[in-house]
Amino acid sequence: MVPTTRFSVRALSLAVAAVSTTFAMSASASMGNIGTTYGVMPIDVATAQSLSMFNDQVSATYYNPAALTRDERGELTSGILHAEQELRSTNPNANGDVVSSSPSQHVLIGMKTNLGSLTRFNHPIYLGFIAGVEKYGKEMLAFDSQTSNSGQFLQYGKEPLFLNVGGATPVWRGISVGLSARITLDATADLQAVSTLGGETSRERLAVNAEPQIKTILGTSIDLGSTFCPESNCFLQGWETAFTYRTKSSASTTVDSGIIVTQTIPDPGLSLAVTTIDSFQPETFGVGAQYKGNGWRFGGSVEQQNWSELSEVFKGDTIKDQAATPASDRIQFKDTVIPRIGAEYDINKNFSIRGGVAYEESPLKTTRNPEINYLDTDKIVVGLGISATYDRTRLLAFPVRFDLGYQYQQLQGRDFTLVDFDGTETGVTADGDIHVISGSLTLKF
Secondary structure: OOOHHHHHHHHHHHHHHHHHHOOOOOOEEOOHHHHHHOOOHHHHHOOOOHHHHOOOOOOHHHHOHHHHOOOOEEEEEEEEEEEEEEEEOOOOOOOOOEEEEEEEEEEEEEEEEHHHHOOOOOOOOOEEEEEEEHHHHOOOOOOOOOOOOOOOEEOOOOOOEEEEEEEEEEEEOOOOEEEEEEEEEEEEEEEEEEEOOOOOOEEEEEEEEEEEEEEHHHHHEEEEHHHHOOOOOOOOEEEEEEEEEEEEEEEEEEEEEEEEOOEEEEEEEEEEEEEEEEEEEEEEEEEOOOEOOOOOOEEEEEEEEEEEEHHHHHHHOOOOOOOOOOOHOOEEOOEEEEEEEEEEEEEOOOOOEEEEEEEEOEEEEEOEOOOOOOOOOOOOEEEEEEEEEOOOOOOOOEEEEEEEEEEEOOOOOOOOEEEEEOEEEEEEEEEEEEEEEEEEEEEOO
């Protein structure tokens, strides 16, 4: 049994390595994406996503596709995001408190245009997309799923491919509707080989596929003044509301292998199967409101994120192995409500400043999760940002806009009980600090 056990580990390593090297270098992944964890564009980062439902930039395809109608002009945007993380756990048995300090680094590109000219109805139909890739464009699918002795954070790490495509159109007196699709990848790999007891393989065959999964995002924007009093001034002038809905989504990886070991395991060989999920986004309902004055606006939003579904999803994850765990020890998640508030002020026609704050409750309900040992805490999010518009362009028809956003996330201290592979329990306290900076360049056409 010793050679078989040794080879089982080797075969599994070969299969997982095959997937990792095909899509990306090994990375610490997370149950999130840049849209939910930090903010897609600098405006979203700077306002802690409090005004994201009302932004007319291409990030609207994720937060509220109906907001694509807010500006009739086309748009081409490129951006970059860098997040520095220091995630800590005061563990008496560890050398140091820092659990993870690997940065998240994204390059983004997006475009919006009006396709109404393609029809005979002269009715505006806006199409937009935005794509983000980790490690400044070098890493499309970050894959790392594991159990841990020392604890691992739930929502931070490498953020895999971010891709949204959507459209919107005005329907009636200040009311616009939008629909977009969030696209994730489900990767599968199949490895077949013959091996000696020493682990030397031959006749290897590897097949890898990535299938896109499309999830829906719905949005509605309502300009209350235009809707209820379009021909006269009333107390509703300047007020806007928005409603959004995002279905749950996740990336997953499945590895199957069949290995024949000469003189030990005959045909059909040793079968190994691993299925794991990553980058889970919960079903989300959101409502927002803002008031826009002369050169300023303020507003906020409330989101309900249904994380409790993740408890069931984990039962099909063979690495987390919750189906074989006693019910009393299974990891549990809860639904959360996230309030956000923010404001923006135009200093003059060329410069604007903005800021926002949010309080995000942790969706991780259990503080004792044997072997998985997830850590997650409540957090306070604060953002600041500035925009600069350069309107003296000699070649371009419209001004060029630069945006810069900074965000600080303070992870509040929370006590957990770590349970290692031998069943030994250790009490720890988790906390952390996150610093995010994001910049973008926007061209209108």
